Amino acid sequence: MIRAQVPRSRLPKLLYGMMSDRGGAFADLARRYPDGVTVPLPGRPLHVLNGPEAVKHVLVTAADRYEKGVGQAEARAGLGRGILTDEGETWLRARGSLGPWLRARRIQQHAPAIHRHAVDSVTELAGPHPRRMPVDGLLAEYTLRCLATVLGVPAPHVAPILEALDIVQDDAMFRVVTQDRIPAVLRPRAEQRLREARTVLDRAADEIIAAVGAAADTPDGSSPAWADRDGVISLLLAGYETTSSTLAWAVDELSRRPALADALAEEREAADDPTDDPADLLRLMGQLRLTTAVIKEVLRLHPAVWLVSRRACRDDVVAGWPIRTGDDVCVVIAEVQQQGWAAPDLFDPARFLTNDHGRYLPFGLGPRGCPGASLAHLEATLWLAEASRRLTLRPALGRRTRALARMSMTTMPGTPYLIARRSVARAVSA
Numbered sequence: 139m140i141r142a143q144v145p146r147s148r149l150p151k152l153l154y155g156m157m158s159d160r161g162g163a164f165a166d167l168a169r170r171y172p173d174g175v176t177v178p179l180p181g182r183p184l185h186v187l188n189g190p191e192a193v194k195h196v197l198v199t200a201a202d203r204y205e206k207g208v209g210q211a212e213a214r215a216g217l218g219r220g221i222l223t224d225e226g227e228t229w230l231r232a233r234g235s236l237g238p239w240l241r242a243r244r245i246q247q248h249a250p251a252i253h254r255h256a257v258d259s260v261t262e263l264a265g266p267h268p269r270r271m272p273v274d275g276l277l278a279e280y281t282l283r284c285l286a287t288v289l290g291v292p293a294p295h296v297a298p299i300l301e302a303l304d305i306v307q308d309d310a311m312f313r314v315v316t317q318d319r320i321p322a323v324l325r326p327r328a329e330q331r332l333r334e335a336r337t338v339l340d341r342a343a344d345e346i347i348a349a350v351g352a353a354a355d356t357p358d359g360s361s362p363a364w365a366d367r368d369g370v371i372s373l374l375l376a377g378y379e380t381t382s383s384t385l386a387w388a389v390d391e392l393s394r395r396p397a398l399a400d401a402l403a404e405e406r407e408a409a410d411d412p413t414d415d416p417a418d419l420l421r422l423m424g425q426l427r428l429t430t431a432v433i434k435e436v437l438r439l440h441p442a443v444w445l446v447s448r449r450a451c452r453d454d455v456v457a458g459w460p461i462r463t464g465d466d467v468c469v470v471i472a473e474v475q476q477q478g479w480a481a482p483d484l485f486d487p488a489r490f491l492t493n494d495h496g497r498y499l500p501f502g503l504g505p506r507g508c509p510g511a512s513l514a515h516l517e518a519t520l521w522l523a524e525a526s527r528r529l530t531l532r533p534a535l536g537r538r539t540r541a542l543a544r545m546s547m548t549t550m551p552g553t554p555y556l557i558a559r560r561s562v563a564r565a566v567s568a
């Protein structure tokens with residue numbers, strides 16, 4: 139039951155925390171108030187929920203009483219109303235039309251191409267000499283390539299898209315913190331940057347829309363409802379950064395655990411080398427049990443979508459606590475996924491090889507849950523398996539890797555690693 143309310147005297151410190159370390163501030167709130175808490179923010183209250191009943195109520199049972207909230211609402215300034223941010227009939231049509239494109243069976247057909255992208259991406263990292271370099275840019279490129287393959291469009295020119303999506307996200311976060319109360323005329327440079335970013339994204343979207351329209355295998359022969367400018371831009375953001383940051387966290391965790399990295403290399407070596415037959419990839423995925431468990435554990439400890447937010451569009455009562463129309467509600471996924479697990483702070487992929495199961499919702503729940511989960515699992519597992527086979531990765535910094543919490547929680551961009559080619563024989567005999 140949500141009973142607590144953050145005292146108003148603590149608000150300035152909390153607001154400062156939300157500006158300087160968003161992830162930490164929300165995690166702290168969720169830990170301090172395990173049964174939920176209301177933050178009396180000026181303008182509209184924010185209810186932070188943790189309990190299983192409350193989370194299920196908002197995301198599943200009473201989903202029709204809520205719309206997308208903090209973060210996504212403000213992102214509309216840059217993203218417009220695509221599947222990620224839209225509501226009502228147009229969202230329903232877009233969501234329905236996207237389903238067939240991301241269905242597990244269709245994704246399976248693209249598995250050989252995704253596997254080739256993984257091998258190419260890892261080969262790019264495996265230079266002739268050991269080197270110190272970040273992995274986030276390369277991972278972003280890989281996940282965008284996979285997305286383009288699944289949509290049946292040529293790989294887009296990645297760098298300008300990433301830069302433009304960064305601008306859109308930074309702008310959304312600024313609007314969250316300022317409750318979108320700073321008029322556009324007071325920040326002309328930021329508005330100009332946002333317009334320029336949107337122009338870049340529109341151009342990329344137009345190319346994708348043209349390619350989708352021209353593709354012979356459009357499920358019903360016409361352009362699907364998701365494939366308008368806002369829809370494509372939504373998909374670009376939702377479909378690349380989440381998986382790319384999941385892999386960046388996997389690299390980070392493995393770089394500090396050489397024995398686990400060796401075990402993954404051994405698992406991949408022992409598995410089959412697939413041909414271009416999708417059935418081979420299905421078999422390979424089945425052989426990568428530990429690699430799959432590592433990805434699941436990364437998604438538990440470092441869920442890319444760390445916070446799911448909603449705004450009430452009707453009065454409601456959650457776990458006995460009244461929610462008024464317009465109130466914000468959020469679920470801090472990273473904290474909810476600490477509940478019900480033994481030693482929840484530990485990075486322990488083996489927990490996914492047993493029946494020790496606690497709360498787990500990295501892809502959300504209910505009608506707005508992630509439609510890209512099958513693709514995300516496939517591309518993350520294949521990349522990690524091929525990287526483990528070919529590379530050794532070590533941290534290049536002496537400290538813990540910092541996180542950047544925007545719409546998704548990424549490793550700090552540019553975090554470097556020491557990367558070298560792996561000697562397979564040594565790994566297997568170790």
Ligand code: HEM
Nearest residue numbers: 222376377380381384442443500501502506507508510514
């Ligand atoms: C590890 C990778 C991923 C994670 C952790 C993840 C997580 C999530 C979560 C938690 C949501 C629900 C947000 C909410 O309820 O407000 C979501 C929504 C969404 N995801 Fe993913 N996602 C991932 C990959 C992908 C991929 C690869 C795609 C596309 C190909 C994708 C497309 C979407 C879309 C379009 C939505 C919005 C759905 C809607 O509002 O109806 N995601 N994702």
